[in-house]
Amino acid sequence: MTTSLEIRDDRLHFDGLDVADLARQVPTPFFLFSARQIAANIDALRTAFTRRHTATEIFYASKACSNMWFLNAVLRSGINVEVNAGGELIKALRAAFAPRQIVFNGVAKTVAEIELAVQTGVRAIIVDSLFELERVADVAARRQQRANVALRIDVDVPTLTHPGLATTHGGKAGIDRDDAPAAFDLAVSSAWIDLRGMHMHIGSQITSVEPYVRAVETALDIIDAAEQQHGIDLEHLNAGGGFAIVYRSAAVCQPADYFCSTLAADDYAEAICAALERRNPRLTLFLEPGRSIAGTAAVLVTTVENEKTKGVRDASGKRVGDERWLTVDAGFNTLLEHTNYRWYYPAVVATRAGQPATAPFRLAGPLCDGGDVFAGDGDTPFRHFPEGTSVGDIVVFIDTGAYSLEMMNPYNARPRAAAYAVVDGDVRQIREPDTFEDMVMHDVPPGAAAGSRDHPASLRTEFP
Ligand code: LLP
Numbered sequence: 001m002t003t004s005l006e007i008r009d010d011r012l013h014f015d016g017l018d019v020a021d022l023a024r025q026v027p028t029p030f031f032l033f034s035a036r037q038i039a040a041n042i043d044a045l046r047t048a049f050t051r052r053h054t055a056t057e058i059f060y061a062s063k064a065c066s067n068m069w070f071l072n073a074v075l076r077s078g079i080n081v082e083v084n085a086g087g088e089l090i091k092a093l094r095a096a097f098a099p100r101q102i103v104f105n106g107v108a109k110t111v112a113e114i115e116l117a118v119q120t121g122v123r124a125i126i127v128d129s130l131f132e133l134e135r136v137a138d139v140a141a142r143r144q145q146r147a148n149v150a151l152r153i154d155v156d157v158p159t160l161t162h163p164g165l166a167t168t169h170g171g172k173a174g175i176d177r178d179d180a181p182a183a184f185d186l187a188v189s190s191a192w193i194d195l196r197g198m199h200m201h202i203g204s205q206i207t208s209v210e211p212y213v214r215a216v217e218t219a220l221d222i223i224d225a226a227e228q229q230h231g232i233d234l235e236h237l238n239a240g241g242g243f244a245i246v247y248r249s250a251a252v253c254q255p256a257d258y259f260c261s262t263l264a265a266d267d268y269a270e271a272i273c274a275a276l277e278r279r280n281p282r283l284t285l286f287l288e289p290g291r292s293i294a295g296t297a298a299v300l301v302t303t304v305e306n307e308k309t310k311g312v313r314d315a316s317g318k319r320v321g322d323e324r325w326l327t328v329d330a331g332f333n334t335l336l337e338h339t340n341y342r343w344y345y346p347a348v349v350a351t352r353a354g355q356p357a358t359a360p361f362r363l364a365g366p367l368c369d370g371g372d373v374f375a376g377d378g379d380t381p382f383r384h385f386p387e388g389t390s391v392g393d394i395v396v397f398i399d400t401g402a403y404s405l406e407m408m409n410p411y412n413a414r415p416r417a418a419a420y421a422v423v424d425g426d427v428r429q430i431r432e433p434d435t436f437e438d439m440v441m442h443d444v445p446p447g448a449a450a451g452s453r454d455h456p457a458s459l460r461t462e463f464p
Contacts, residue, residue: 004037004296005348005398012350012396014299015422020350020394022427026418028303028394029330031405033421033430035073037297042077045243045289048265052273053285059103061241061290062088064402069421069430070294071095080123082241082288086113093120103238103286105152105199107173114139117147124150124286126199126238129175133186133193140192149187150197150238153180155218157202159211161242161258162341165204168215173201177222184226195232197286198223201240204291207261209271212239216275223280237276238286243268245295245399247344252378259344265292291402298401298419300335301350302328304393305366324361326385328395331365331372333414335400336407338365344375347383350394355386363395367412405431413439 004015012019015034022032042058049056059082060074066088072095074081080101083089092102099121106113107128117125118140127133127149140147154174159166167173175183187195202215219237227233244261253260276285306327311319337343347363349355360382365372376382385395408416415434420427444450 003040004034005299007353010352010354012348012353014396016425017422017427019299019301019396022420023301023303023350023394026420027433028301029328029334029417030301030433031298031400031417031419031431032301032427033070033298033401033419035421035423038070038073038293039077041293041297042074042079044265045269045287045292046079048269049273049285049287052269053276053281055284056273056287057236057284058287058289059101059238060293061288062092063406064290064294065298065405066091067405067419067431068095071097074293082290086110086116089113089116089120089122099123103150103199103288105201105288109135111135111139114147115143118143118145121145122148124148124196124199124236124238126150126152127175127183127187128152128173130179130183130186133183133190137186137190137192144192146192146194148196149193150199150236151175151180151183151187151195152199152201153177153183153219153222155200155202155215155222157211157214157218159203159206159242160208160256161203161205164341166202168200168202168211171203174199177218180222181225181229184230188226188230188232195234197234197236197238197283198226199238199240199286201238201288202242204242205244205258205261206242207244207258207263209263209267212268212271213275215239216272220275220279223283234283236284236286237280238288239272241288241290241292243289243292245291245402247346247399248378249346254379293402295402296399298399298404300330300345300397300400300404300417302330302334302395302397304389304391304395305329307391324359325364326361326389326395327364327366329366330397330417331367332369333365333367333409333411334417335365335397335404336409337403338374339369339371340407342375345397345400347374347385347395347397349385349389350396352386352389352393357384357386359385359387359389361385361389366414369411410434410439415439 006013058079102122152174247259312321332339363374363383418433419431
């Protein structure tokens with residue numbers, strides 16, 4: 001869990017700031033980021049890996065949080081960026097990352113996106129299929145501009161994580177490993193391709209190191225074979241991201257619960273670097289961590305807006321118990337993964353943070369959707385909060401910096417939330433909430449002319 005959290009006088013502080021105090025000054029819900037925590041997370045990874053393999057370059061996976069302030073904080077920390085679509089590439093360029101600081105992933109890159117990547121001269125277009133390799137070669141030939149390429153090979157290792165987050169054992173991404181020789185042949189023989197490396201990404205929130213050990217060994221086998229066959233030296237192995245953060249404390253962990261992790265940056269670094277140092281130390285190691293940089297860097301601050309007690313009834317309708325419900329002002333419009341993946345985000349009552357959290361509550365979001373109910377603690381449907389928790393209390397969801405701002409939506413015409421950051425002890429706004437005008441601006445009312453605004457369709461025309 002994030003090191004920026006602290007309880008002082010019964011109140012939750014994040015990076016030294018009294019969270020409930022801020023919630024009195026600005027409307028909830030809002031995200032609160034910590035510049036210090038972002039830097040600390042990046043430092044932990046950089047130190048762990050470069051100690052073991054000096055030639056390591058970190059490309060922050062911007063899909064985890066591509067807010068422009070956040071990208072700038074990443075840039076200033078001296079690391080690079082990974083993008084997954086033309087829009088993320090444009091954001092990275094706008095944030096002033098240099099082309100050689102950018103790698104470009106994606107499982108359905110359009111011709112226009114590839115054009116932009118080739119024109120920009122990104123460090124590597126990470127190719128997802130044999131088909132896409134030809135598409136990149138065609139675009140590069142047409143532009144008469146060489147393309148830097150890495151091949152994403154599915155190293156096929158099972159991992160223990162949320163089934164939606166496993167990528168290398170029946171997942172959609174990457175080139176089948178049986179096709180790796182054909183992909184290397186094609187890349188090496190193509191006049192307009194500069195083959196730079198091999199990429200793999202075994203999934204997200206990976207809570208054991210064994211899959212990395214197996215994946216790196218497999219990747220090195222594939223690289224050995226290709227280097228020998230073609231007499232080439234690849235620049236890099238990209239080992240992807242996936243490093244887990246701790247969503248549940250060890251005390252309530254069940255075996256195989258992917259919300260629990262006992263691993264630190266050093267453990268991942270040891271697993272990934274050992275084989276590399278032994279077998280091919282000349283290779284530069286690329287990494288693409290997202291969650292492990294953004295996750296612990298923010299909390300989501302909400303207010304309890306409703307409370308009630310409802311009966312629990314048996315099949316005959318007899319009331320056999322009671323459940324206390326609390327409803328907060330953020331649901332899956334603000335924290336999509338709480339329903340999309342039933343993701344468990346720990347929650348603390350900021351206004352009663354020092355009191356024992358022993359009373360069970362069902363905790364719900366505000367949306368008109370019966371599924372907008374937060375996962376409970378352990379294997380219960382309940383969140384445990386201090387006994388008197390009620391309307392007006394500030395409930396803070398911890399470790400919500402990754403895949404949250406990115407995935408907000410305006411369901412029920414609820415504005416997408418604001419975000420703030422603590423920077424050197426001061427609070428600054430890094431995202432404005434949607435206005436109600438924002439909610440209607442994309443709709444074309446009867447009689448009005450469409451196409452008067454620059455909206456995502458124009459993103460395509462921004463590509464050459
Ligand atoms: N590289 C590639 C090619 C990826 O697909 C991903 C994540 C990463 C790097 C970064 O992985 P990380 O270090 O963050 O685990 N919305 C989901 C997560 C989706 C992950 C997508 N790919 C969630 O909230 O859990």
